[in-house]
Amino acid sequence: MxxxxxxxxxxxxAAARRRARRGAxxxxxxxxxxxxxxxxxxxxxxxYVLLLSVTDPNVSLGHYVRIVTVPLYSRVMVxxxxxxxxxxxxxxxxxxxxxxxxxxxxxWITTLLVTIVAMSFWTGFLVxxxxxxxxxxxxxxxxxxxxxLGLGSPPRLLFTSFSSxxxxxxxxxxxxxxxxxxVMKKIDPSYLKAAASLGARPGAAFRSVFLPLSLPGVVxxxxxxxxxxxxxxxxxxxxxxxxxxxxxxxxxxxIEELLAWGFASAVAVVLLAATGxxxxxxxxxxxxxxxxx
Amino acid sequence: MGxxxxxxxxxxxxxxxxxxxxxxIDLDVARGEFVTLLGPSGSxxxxxxxxxxxxxxxxxxxxxxxxxxxxxxKPYERNIGVVFQSYALFxxxxxxxxxxxxxxxxxxxxxxxxxxxxxxxxxxxxxxxxDKYPRELSGGQQQRVALARxxxxxPDVLLLDEPLGALDKSLxxxxxxxxxxxxxxxxxxxxxxxxxxTEAMTMxxxxxxxxxxxxxxxxxxxxxxxxxxxxxxxxxxxxxNFFSGRRDGERPGLVLLDGIGAHRVARAAWDEIAGxxxxxxxxxxxxxxxxxxxxxxxxxxxxxxxxxxxxYGDSVLVxxxxxxxxLRMRIAGAQPDAIREGATxxxxxxxxxxxxxxRD
Ligand SMILES: Nc1ncnc2c1ncn2[C@@H]1O[C@H](COP(=O)(O)OP(=O)(O)O)[C@@H](O)[C@H]1O
Ligand SMILES: [Mg+2]
Numbered sequence: 001m002x003x004x005x006x007x008x009x010x011x012x013x014a015a016a017r018r019r020a021r022r023g024a025x026x027x028x029x030x031x032x033x034x035x036x037x038x039x040x041x042x043x044x045x046x047x048y049v050l051l052l053s054v055t056d057p058n059v060s061l062g063h064y065v066r067i068v069t070v071p072l073y074s075r076v077m078v079x080x081x082x083x084x085x086x087x088x089x090x091x092x093x094x095x096x097x098x099x100x101x102x103x104x105x106x107x108w109i110t111t112l113l114v115t116i117v118a119m120s121f122w123t124g125f126l127v128x129x130x131x132x133x134x135x136x137x138x139x140x141x142x143x144x145x146x147x148x149l150g151l152g153s154p155p156r157l158l159f160t161s162f163s164s165x166x167x168x169x170x171x172x173x174x175x176x177x178x179x180x181x182x183v184m185k186k187i188d189p190s191y192l193k194a195a196a197s198l199g200a201r202p203g204a205a206f207r208s209v210f211l212p213l214s215l216p217g218v219v220x221x222x223x224x225x226x227x228x229x230x231x232x233x234x235x236x237x238x239x240x241x242x243x244x245x246x247x248x249x250x251x252x253x254x255i256e257e258l259l260a261w262g263f264a265s266a267v268a269v270v271l272l273a274a275t276g277x278x279x280x281x282x283x284x285x286x287x288x289x290x291x292x293x
Numbered sequence: 294m295g296x297x298x299x300x301x302x303x304x305x306x307x308x309x310x311x312x313x314x315x316x317x318i319d320l321d322v323a324r325g326e327f328v329t330l331l332g333p334s335g336s337x338x339x340x341x342x343x344x345x346x347x348x349x350x351x352x353x354x355x356x357x358x359x360x361x362x363x364x365x366x367k368p369y370e371r372n373i374g375v376v377f378q379s380y381a382l383f384x385x386x387x388x389x390x391x392x393x394x395x396x397x398x399x400x401x402x403x404x405x406x407x408x409x410x411x412x413x414x415x416x417x418x419x420x421x422x423x424d425k426y427p428r429e430l431s432g433g434q435q436q437r438v439a440l441a442r443x444x445x446x447x448p449d450v451l452l453l454d455e456p457l458g459a460l461d462k463s464l465x466x467x468x469x470x471x472x473x474x475x476x477x478x479x480x481x482x483x484x485x486x487x488x489x490x491t492e493a494m495t496m497x498x499x500x501x502x503x504x505x506x507x508x509x510x511x512x513x514x515x516x517x518x519x520x521x522x523x524x525x526x527x528x529x530x531x532x533x534n535f536f537s538g539r540r541d542g543e544r545p546g547l548v549l550l551d552g553i554g555a556h557r558v559a560r561a562a563w564d565e566i567a568g569x570x571x572x573x574x575x576x577x578x579x580x581x582x583x584x585x586x587x588x589x590x591x592x593x594x595x596x597x598x599x600x601x602x603x604x605y606g607d608s609v610l611v612x613x614x615x616x617x618x619x620l621r622m623r624i625a626g627a628q629p630d631a632i633r634e635g636a637t638x639x640x641x642x643x644x645x646x647x648x649x650x651x652r653d
Contacts, residue, residue, distance in 0.1 A: 188379065188381065190377050190379055190381040191381050191383060193346075193348055193368070193375070193377070193381065194375065194377060194381035194383075195383075195394070196347075196348075196367070196368040196369045197346055197347075197368055197369070197371075197373065197374065197375040197443075198369075198374075198394050198395035198398060198442065198443075198446070199369050199372075199395050199398035199399055199446065200369055200394070200398045201369050201398075204398060205369075208394070208397075209383055212385045213384070213385060
């Protein structure tokens with residue numbers, strides 16, 4: 001009996017050793033094509049941009065100094081950051097209840113919500129941005145409602161930071177909802193039953209059990225929305241105002257209008273660095289969902 | 294049986310409006326009693342428990358605790374502890390935080406929370422694990438934390454839904470003893486759900502046997518074993534031989550078993566069964582090898598063709614047949630020489646070894 005056990009246990013171990021020896025080469029072969037693609041299409045341009053930012057038109061860190069010291073540019077940085085923060089906050093506040101209902105309720109309401117979220121997820125954001133142009137425009141339903149109520153013409157909605165924030169929130173909301181939903185769906189309902197049986201009213205059970213367990217989803221969703229928002233271009237261009245420019249608009253403007261490749265590259269590097277720093281911080285927190293999973 | 298503490302009356306639950314998952318249950322549980330709900334999977338045990346805990350609303354019937362109707366009370370207003378099969382320990386809280394949770398919800402002062410948590414963790418012998426997270430514990434330890442959490446607030450009743458189901462056999466037996474000890478020390482009324490008859494036999498004051506949403510019998514373990522009220526109970530609990538037969542109205546004490554013939558049973562049992570068709574239960578350990586000269590002791594005898602022999606060490610289970618009717622015999626001790634596969638032996642049992650169940 002004991003001999004049988006060791007024999008069967010030894011078999012997989014030997015196989016594992018064999019695999020490990022061969023393994024040294026095979027994984028590299030498998031990932032080689034994607035590595036190549038990454039290097040050619042991703043790292044090379046980034047390296048080039050980095051290089052441009054300190055060499056064009058001459059070798060100096062002048063572009064970076066200008067980004068920080070010229071108020072016009074530092075304002076763009078701050079504005080981008082604040083706008084992303086606001087959009088992220090709005091997405092969280094709007095998305096949390098929707099994800100909660102999707103994860104916790106069964107029946108038609110869930111089906112309906114999932115359908116709506118999935119549909120807006122798969123509808124291109126250019127289409128959804130144009131939809132806001134129509135809705136908020138001069139001949140749109142908002143203007144019509146004002147007229148019908150005898151309130152005259154509505155306040156200026158389009159081409160303001162309001163409309164661009166609204167548009168970005170609308171576009172990023174499905175990302176937030178899906179990130180939250182993915183985590184909430186995995187929360188075992190018996191935790192909440194247990195909480196109730198232990199004397200927790202629904203509010204207390206939500207605060208001390210559901211909310212902490214959904215936190216990994218909150219972190220994921222916020223990071224996703226914030227990072228995408230930092231680099232948003234089309235929607236602020238179409239719906240926003242040049243006065244509240246976002247980083248990507250600044251880059252575009254520098255290249256399209258001024259052909260200032262060096263400065264544009266420096267701005268791009270700042271954007272990249274901000275994203276990188278965020279992801280690094282997140283990596284520290286990545287233990288979060290492992291901690292509770 | 295003292296006055297009913299927990300009283301289920303005509304309890305019915307239908308999820309779909311057509312079939313009843315729980316189909317009219319009456320059950321009285323005394324204060325401090327350990328009652329096991331035993332039955333096959335899908336027989337309505339969990340549903341019954343969930344109605345008592347307040348997670349499912351009864352379609353009909355009432356649940357009273359200490360004379361008070363629980364009907365309109367929410368789960369968090371019931372003071373009933375539940376130990377889930379999955380344990381449902383909060384993964385983001387330490388053992389101590391988990392156990393303190395019900396005290397925190399009841400706004401106990403912090404100092405009393407801490408001392409009570411320590412006390413209850415000592416009871417389940419997990420005192421040194423207070424600062425660990427559930428995922429750092431073994432299944433058996435998690436089980437004990439769940440138990441501690443369900444007990445810490447002195448619930449009126451503790452409900453346990455197959456709490457040992459996920460543990461391996463030796464751990465399960467260890468936890469059975471542990472649970473029994475805790476029940477004795479705490480004295481809380483326990484309702485314990487299982488589909489494992491051994492668990493039910495070893496731990497319960499009484500067993501309530503479920504079948505298809507209804508109760509077949511509620512009685513102490515030995516009574517359920519020796520005097521099952523229905524054939525289902527007799528077959529579900531323990532090993533059994535069942536014969537169907539007719540009571541011979543002319544000859545008191547005799548039952549005509551189908552395919553076997555006249556058999557002598559205890560006169561009192563014969564008198565008690567009023568009907569004419571009966572099921573006769575003979576437990577395998579009541580059947581013995583019969584020899585010359587013990588006709589008086591073993592008046593009922595058949596010749597048994599031995600099929601399979603299962604040796605347990607402390608006993609031998611002999612599986613065979615008599616006249617095409619399956620027969621199981623369990624002999625204590627070592628395997629007798631006469632018992633060999635393929636052999637035919639004479640076996641018998643006494644009048645008191647047969648239990649009669651009326652069949653309608
Ligand atoms: N939430 C539910 N919805 C619908 N049917 C259910 C639900 N829970 C249990 N049932 C059904 O009720 C019956 C009894 O189930 P249950 O009480 O879980 O039995 P047990 O715990 O004895 O295995 C089963 O037929 C089961 O399919
Ligand atoms: Mg069950």
